[in-house]
Amino acid sequence: MDFESQKPIYIQIADLICERILRGKYVPGGRIPSIRDFSVELEVNPNTVFKTYSYLQSMGIIMTLRGRGFFVSEDGYKLVLDMWRKRFLEEELPDVFKKMRFLKISFKELKSYYDKLEEGEFYEKKDF
Template sequence: MDFQDKKAIYLQIADYVCEKILLGQWPPGERIPSVRDLGVELEVNPNTVMRTYDFLQQKDIIYNKRGIGFFAADAATDRIKSYRKEQFLETELPQFFRTIYLLDLSLEEIEKRYKAFVEIEFNANKVE
C-alpha cells in the first residue's frame, strides 16, 4: 500500500479496512485479517495495525472476540458510511468545490465524468 504524507498511516489503514467492508470483501459479521496478517500484507508494523483496530473499535465498526480475532460489526456498513460522509462533507467537499470554481467546471461535466467513472470502476467489476 502506498501511504500519503498528509494523513496518519493508521487512518489510511482504517480507510483501507472500511473500503474492504463497504465493497463486501470483508462482510459484516465475518472475521477480518489478524493484526499480524494485515501488518504483513500492508508492510507496516503490527502496532500500527493495532492502533487502526483500536480506532475502528471505538467507532463500533469492528469488534474483538477475545482469543478468536477481529470481526466486522453487523452495522459496520452504516457506521462507515456515516463516518466517511461526515469526513467527506467537512474536509474534502469544500476543496472539491474550490477546485470546480477555480477551474470554471460545469456541474454537467462533473456529472458526465462521475457516471463514466462509476460505469468503469464498479459496473464493469460486477459478477453476473
C-alpha cells in the same frame, strides 16, 4: 502505506480497512485478518496494526470475539458509510466546488463525466 504521508500509518490502515468494508471485502459479522497476518501483509509493525484495531474498536466498526479474532461489527458498514459521507461532504466537497468554480466546470459537465464513470469508461478496477 505511504510512509512519506503526514497521515499516521495507523490511520492509513484504518482507512484501508474502512474502504474494504465499503467495497464488501469485509462484511458485517465477517472476520478480518489477525493482527499478525495483517502486519505481514502490509509490512508494518504488529503494534501499529494493534493501534489501528483499537482505534476502529473504539468507534464500534470492528469487535473482538475472545479467542476467535476480530470481526466487522453488525453496524460496521453503516458506521463507515456515515463517517466517510460526512467527511466527504464537509471536508472534500467544498474544495471540489471551489476548483470547479475556478476551472469553470459546470454541474452539467460534471454530470457528463459522472455518467461516463458510471458506465465504466473511466473506471479502473482495483482490488483493495
